[in-house]
Amino acid sequence: MADEKKHIFDNPKNIQRVLYGLFGSLVLLLALEPFVHKHTYFSWEEWPGFYAIYGFVACVLLVLAAKYILRPLVKRDEDYYD
Amino acid sequence: MTDLLPPAFIYIFGALLVPLLPARIKSAYLLLLPVLSFIYLVSMPPESSWQVTFLGFDLVPFKVDRLSLVFAYIYHLISLIGIIYCLNIKSDLEKVSGLVYAGSALGVVCAGDLFSFFVFWEMLTVSALALIWASRTKASQAAGFRYLMVHVFGGLLLLAGITMYIHEQQSIALGYIGLSSPATYLIFFGMGVNAAWPFLHAWLTDSYPEATVGGAVLLSAFTTKTAVYALARTYPGTEMLIWIGAAMTAFPIFFAVIENDLRRVLSYSLINQVGFMMVGIGIGTELSINGTAAHAFAHILYKSLLFMSMGAVIFRTGKINATDLGGLYKSMPWTALFCIIGAASISAFPLTSGFVSKSMVLDAAAHGHMAIVWLALLFASAGVFHHSGIKIPFFAFFSHDAGFRVKEAPANMLTAMGIAAFFCIFLGVYPQFLYAILPYPVDFVPYTFSHVSGQMQLLMFSALAFTLLLRAGIYPAEIRAINLDSDWIYRKGGPLFYGLVDRVFNGLNKAADQIFIKGFTGSLARVAQNGPAHLANLVMTPIWLVTLDHEQRQKEKALLYRNFSTGTMGLAIMAVFVSLFIGLVFVLSI
Numbered sequence: 001m002a003d004e005k006k007h008i009f010d011n012p013k014n015i016q017r018v019l020y021g022l023f024g025s026l027v028l029l030l031a032l033e034p035f036v037h038k039h040t041y042f043s044w045e046e047w048p049g050f051y052a053i054y055g056f057v058a059c060v061l062l063v064l065a066a067k068y069i070l071r072p073l074v075k076r077d078e079d080y081y082d
Numbered sequence: 083m084t085d086l087l088p089p090a091f092i093y094i095f096g097a098l099l100v101p102l103l104p105a106r107i108k109s110a111y112l113l114l115l116p117v118l119s120f121i122y123l124v125s126m127p128p129e130s131s132w133q134v135t136f137l138g139f140d141l142v143p144f145k146v147d148r149l150s151l152v153f154a155y156i157y158h159l160i161s162l163i164g165i166i167y168c169l170n171i172k173s174d175l176e177k178v179s180g181l182v183y184a185g186s187a188l189g190v191v192c193a194g195d196l197f198s199f200f201v202f203w204e205m206l207t208v209s210a211l212a213l214i215w216a217s218r219t220k221a222s223q224a225a226g227f228r229y230l231m232v233h234v235f236g237g238l239l240l241l242a243g244i245t246m247y248i249h250e251q252q253s254i255a256l257g258y259i260g261l262s263s264p265a266t267y268l269i270f271f272g273m274g275v276n277a278a279w280p281f282l283h284a285w286l287t288d289s290y291p292e293a294t295v296g297g298a299v300l301l302s303a304f305t306t307k308t309a310v311y312a313l314a315r316t317y318p319g320t321e322m323l324i325w326i327g328a329a330m331t332a333f334p335i336f337f338a339v340i341e342n343d344l345r346r347v348l349s350y351s352l353i354n355q356v357g358f359m360m361v362g363i364g365i366g367t368e369l370s371i372n373g374t375a376a377h378a379f380a381h382i383l384y385k386s387l388l389f390m391s392m393g394a395v396i397f398r399t400g401k402i403n404a405t406d407l408g409g410l411y412k413s414m415p416w417t418a419l420f421c422i423i424g425a426a427s428i429s430a431f432p433l434t435s436g437f438v439s440k441s442m443v444l445d446a447a448a449h450g451h452m453a454i455v456w457l458a459l460l461f462a463s464a465g466v467f468h469h470s471g472i473k474i475p476f477f478a479f480f481s482h483d484a485g486f487r488v489k490e491a492p493a494n495m496l497t498a499m500g501i502a503a504f505f506c507i508f509l510g511v512y513p514q515f516l517y518a519i520l521p522y523p524v525d526f527v528p529y530t531f532s533h534v535s536g537q538m539q540l541l542m543f544s545a546l547a548f549t550l551l552l553r554a555g556i557y558p559a560e561i562r563a564i565n566l567d568s569d570w571i572y573r574k575g576g577p578l579f580y581g582l583v584d585r586v587f588n589g590l591n592k593a594a595d596q597i598f599i600k601g602f603t604g605s606l607a608r609v610a611q612n613g614p615a616h617l618a619n620l621v622m623t624p625i626w627l628v629t630l631d632h633e634q635r636q637k638e639k640a641l642l643y644r645n646f647s648t649g650t651m652g653l654a655i656m657a658v659f660v661s662l663f664i665g666l667v668f669v670l671s672i
Contacts, residue, residue: 009411032535051536052540055543058544059544062461063339074565074566074567075563076563
């Protein structure tokens with residue numbers, strides 16, 4: 001996306017386009033899933049949208065835990081060790 | 083013996099010539115070394131080895147099989163890429179130590195006995211140190227020193243383990259070890275230090291971000307992957323490695339999300355990726371060992387590509403913190419493109435190298451019905467896309483425009499990144515190239531609809547989470563701050579220990595000085611000096627009390643002390659003392 005021309009994202013419309021592209025791909029992926037023949041090892045892999053939900057929830061939990069639990073515990077000033 | 087020259091020796095002895103060469107042929111020479119060594123390696127008959135007898139032991143400094151060769155191939159490729167990347171750097175220090183470093187890594191993966199293995203292993207540490215110190219900053223000096231301390235600790239564990247193990251086995255051959263006796267545990271944990279296991283990992287995230295621009299690229303490739311090789315060689319199928327690996331994939335991503343220094347973010351994700359390799363070794367099946375080797379191969383390429391792109395950013399802007407960067411796609415579009423290719427690979431997008439290697443490890447875990455491990459690896463896969471795949475390119479090249487209008491990276495850096503990016507995609511599109519060199523025969527098909535659709539859902543919905551969290555303002559803002567990690571224990575504990583030892587031992591010293599030197603010796607001297615005068619005074623005082631008044635008494639007393647201190651007392655007093663002494667002897671002898 002960045003190898004196009006200069007300053008492509010100075011135009012907010014292009015950012016919108018990227019977002020629409022993202023949302024479009026999400027819908028497409030979910031729409032295609034019923035047609036995919038699954039080779040599964042675990043029962044939960046057969047639940048519709050398992051990977052989508054897992055990816056989304058994992059990232060939200062990751063960010064929330066990092067921001068609200070880990071950061072207050074470990075954040076120090078940049079000259080802490082000096 | 084002379085017809086076989088191990089690649090490690092070509093690199094290490096070749097490196098020593100670098101400072102002597104004139105500048106115009108130096109670049110050509112540097113590029114030629116890995117190429118020559120590689121031609122030499124592939125022209126050797128398979129399963130070659132070189133044996134020498136030394137102090138009654140059969141040393142095998144060179145012995146290769148398919149597992150060694152995967153690592154040897156990628157080490158050649160990445161050292162060539164690294165050299166191209168460093169060509170514009172004037173200083174010889176990085177080039178010499180970089181070649182010795184790569185040579186030592188080759189030495190480890192081609193070592194056939196424990197002694198040669200250990201020697202190359204330690205050379206790896208020392209040459210890596212030069213790459214960190216070559217930054218010539220105060221921070222790099224301190225981080226390098228800590229790096230040395232931690233690796234000396236690990237090296238000593240390894241040495242103790244190897245010594246005990248050789249004693250047990252009566253052989254120095256390098257092969258499967260497995261966990262059984264205390265010696266094997268020492269070797270295991272000694273290797274674990276280099277593999278950056280949880281709690282032993284902080285040297286990595288501490289020192290790599292302080293290394294030079296080119297140094298970090300090489301560092302990211304060799305030390306940890308050499309440990310991966312070593313563990314795959316000696317501890318395949320060790321269950322503990324599965325759990326260590328699963329922890330390694332999961333915990334660094336939390337740190338990576340809140341880290342500001344982008345090369346430190348990459349260091350955390352390096353640990354995360356090595357975690358996948360540890361799980362593969364721990365499972366120990368042919369599929370999983372293949373997965374580990376393939377993932378190491380792919381990982382070295384995309385991780386060094388990411389380090390190269392961030393190095394180019396530092397080279398041009400002098401900045402690496404996310405808080406200082408942004409909008410660089412405008413002035414460094416090629417670097418941005420290569421960074422995105424590296425980011426896509428580490429995230430394991432289909433058609434990139436990460437996809438064809440990581441899925442082998444995940445499938446191996448699923449084959450073994452390890453549900454918790456599999457879920458942890460899947461979580462880590464989503465997380466790595468989040469912090470390496472999106473965060474790195476986004477905050478460096480997009481996000482808010484930090485206003486840098488710099489030149490694109492130099493041609494040699496772009497070439498190096500281009501080669502690495504090419505391989506990231508080539509291996510993704512044509513995985514048979516990689517599968518053909520793996521230790522065991524491969525019957526793994528990465529591109530099934532099921533695999534691709536699952537992975538794409540995982541990644542795109544992670545991207546959705548990032549987008550929504552960022553837009554909602556929940557995504558943790560980059561802050562100028564550092565985050566504590568397990569290195570806190572020795573960075574704070576070290577000075578504390580030093581202070582404590584200082585208090586105790588120097589306090590003891592001081593007390594001894596007060597009591598014995600200043601107190602006891604002083605009083606002994608005073609007794610020797612004034613004792614006789616006191617004694618005389620004691621004897622004379624009753625006589626003077628009767629015969630003299632107060633003023634005369636004081637005068638006589640002063641005279642007495644003066645006479646004693648100068649040794650000039652009157653004859654009569656001496657006579658009195660002599661008579662007293664004789665009388666005393668007489669009384670006692672009765």
